[in-house]
Amino acid sequence: MKLAIKLAFKNLIGAGLRTWLNVIVLSFSFVFIIAARGILVGWDRQAKNDMTDWEIGEGQYWNVNYDPYDAFTLNDAHGPIPDEFQAEIDEGTMVPVLITQGTLFNEGRMQSILIKGINPEQTLLELPTHKLDTLVDAIPAIIGSNMAGTNKLQLGDYVTIRWRDKNGTFDATDICITDIFTTNVPTVDAAQVWIPLKNLQSMTLMSGEATILTFGDKEKVREETENWKLMTLKALVSDIEEMIKTKSVGQAIFYIILLVLALLAIFDTQVLSIFRRQKEIGTYVALGYTRNQVVGLFTIEGAMHAIFAAFVGAIYGIPLLAWLASKGITLGVSSADFGIAIADTMYPAYSGALVIGTTLIVLLATTIVSYWPSRKIARMNPTEALRGKLQ
Amino acid sequence: MEDNLIIKTHNLTKRFPMGKSEFTALKGIDISLGTGEFAGLIGPSGSGKTTLLNIVGSLDTPTEGEVIVLDQSIGNLTAKGAAKLRKEKIGFIFQSYNLLAVYTVFENVEFPLLLLKYSANERKKMVMDALEWVGLLDKIKQKPPQLSGGECQRVAIARAMVKNPDLVVADEPTANLDAANSHNVLQTMAKLNEEMKTTFLFATHDEKVIGYLKRKIYLKDGKVDKDETL
Numbered sequence: 001m002k003l004a005i006k007l008a009f010k011n012l013i014g015a016g017l018r019t020w021l022n023v024i025v026l027s028f029s030f031v032f033i034i035a036a037r038g039i040l041v042g043w044d045r046q047a048k049n050d051m052t053d054w055e056i057g058e059g060q061y062w063n064v065n066y067d068p069y070d071a072f073t074l075n076d077a078h079g080p081i082p083d084e085f086q087a088e089i090d091e092g093t094m095v096p097v098l099i100t101q102g103t104l105f106n107e108g109r110m111q112s113i114l115i116k117g118i119n120p121e122q123t124l125l126e127l128p129t130h131k132l133d134t135l136v137d138a139i140p141a142i143i144g145s146n147m148a149g150t151n152k153l154q155l156g157d158y159v160t161i162r163w164r165d166k167n168g169t170f171d172a173t174d175i176c177i178t179d180i181f182t183t184n185v186p187t188v189d190a191a192q193v194w195i196p197l198k199n200l201q202s203m204t205l206m207s208g209e210a211t212i213l214t215f216g217d218k219e220k221v222r223e224e225t226e227n228w229k230l231m232t233l234k235a236l237v238s239d240i241e242e243m244i245k246t247k248s249v250g251q252a253i254f255y256i257i258l259l260v261l262a263l264l265a266i267f268d269t270q271v272l273s274i275f276r277r278q279k280e281i282g283t284y285v286a287l288g289y290t291r292n293q294v295v296g297l298f299t300i301e302g303a304m305h306a307i308f309a310a311f312v313g314a315i316y317g318i319p320l321l322a323w324l325a326s327k328g329i330t331l332g333v334s335s336a337d338f339g340i341a342i343a344d345t346m347y348p349a350y351s352g353a354l355v356i357g358t359t360l361i362v363l364l365a366t367t368i369v370s371y372w373p374s375r376k377i378a379r380m381n382p383t384e385a386l387r388g389k390l391q
Numbered sequence: 392m393e394d395n396l397i398i399k400t401h402n403l404t405k406r407f408p409m410g411k412s413e414f415t416a417l418k419g420i421d422i423s424l425g426t427g428e429f430a431g432l433i434g435p436s437g438s439g440k441t442t443l444l445n446i447v448g449s450l451d452t453p454t455e456g457e458v459i460v461l462d463q464s465i466g467n468l469t470a471k472g473a474a475k476l477r478k479e480k481i482g483f484i485f486q487s488y489n490l491l492a493v494y495t496v497f498e499n500v501e502f503p504l505l506l507l508k509y510s511a512n513e514r515k516k517m518v519m520d521a522l523e524w525v526g527l528l529d530k531i532k533q534k535p536p537q538l539s540g541g542e543c544q545r546v547a548i549a550r551a552m553v554k555n556p557d558l559v560v561a562d563e564p565t566a567n568l569d570a571a572n573s574h575n576v577l578q579t580m581a582k583l584n585e586e587m588k589t590t591f592l593f594a595t596h597d598e599k600v601i602g603y604l605k606r607k608i609y610l611k612d613g614k615v616d617k618d619e620t621l
Contacts, residue, residue, distance in 0.1 A: 014492070014494070285474070286477060287502060287550075288475070288503065289506070383445045386450070
């Protein structure tokens, strides 16, 4: 094996330009796959971080009736905040949020919204809720930039919102936009208005009640609480994981095409080698190799393209990928278009597992396409091969 | 080894498929070669000399009959066994040299020793000795495309001889060489045969080679026509 590797190395180096062309094409596959996977890993990481910072903390308790995908459940999705959580709320490590359906009226437009009540003093989430402490002659409200853009709202604007209290009675009041925040998390922005929790509790006659309780300490052991179900971080980010899985499949098609092109070049080289190097094959046999050992030698030679490609890819790939990771990639799409958290500028993240995994996949694929044509050697007649006669 | 016999064939027959029929290249060959012989299979094209040489060199197998080379029955050898025999005990010299083009002269000669797992120091000494025998010590770093035909064949001789084999088979070794180079190469082989008692078996129809042979086995239509020992 050691000798075969040494010989394969010498043969590849000796083949000159033909080797390096294959290696360069294959190295593109390496770098592209790692870059593309890195973008998805980076997106996944950024999205989860943003969601943790802006919306879900380290986990949540949901009122048992709450279903974020069914607005009708909001009528019943509220309940008194359990006493056992009060200490955490007082410490600021748990944030209650009350959610109700509403309608926003602005310059003749009517927009269905979610009105969310949150404690202005909370610091667990990135939401600039301290702006809800602003003294204005209406209920202070903060909204996201996407919501502001869609409804042409600006800082200081007064608009009317309408809601129903827990008895089903409609009521309306004015709110004043005291802050417009920018976030990558559309689920705290699109069609949502944040107002102080006390105001919303009072408006809906749901004093001391909430829909969601977001906590910041996932290690803390809490007793099971009636009417509240625990939503772990894993469960809360499952949507983004599903989305990234879908994107991975789409992206895989591109790099499979690139890899197939590179592997085709290697396959072609192997087929050509076996025709062109018949005398050499015969010579190896005459010098004491079995035909299967020659198959092994040619397979190693082909597979070694992948190892060379890994090194060549590293030469230009490491600086390129490091630069991409530091500068990021601006995709020109907003999170609202995707419906899930996505940053304007995505910073790819590369892990050792990603690099090693990609290397192993490319090495395995290259070995297979190298072995495939090399099997022909095992059926060759060495005496014909020695004369260079095509078989 | 029985009575110093290197090669013994009995009723050796070789047939090749040819379309729906068969072509018989060797028809009941009976020959024996002892240690240190410098013999040649002589005959025109199609007489069966290369086929016989290939079988003796364990690159091919007989269809019928028995071939014993260095105490091994060629017909009964496995692919591994045949490879081991070639690797350890047989050296080959070909008409078109069959050197490995991407390797230097040194590396080409070193190749059989790598297969035999000699240490680096041993390899170096043995390769230098072999290159000294053929007078190519000044070319060790060159590659075959940079050498003349005569030099290439001398490298091939060094490669065949470096492991000190019991038998060297040479198929038309001077066919691609001019007269001066042919004599040079043949003198080198004759000297090695003389000094190292290595058995040489040639396949040739070249008069220059025939002039150096101590034993001439003439083949005609796959049969031994004449067997002369000087």
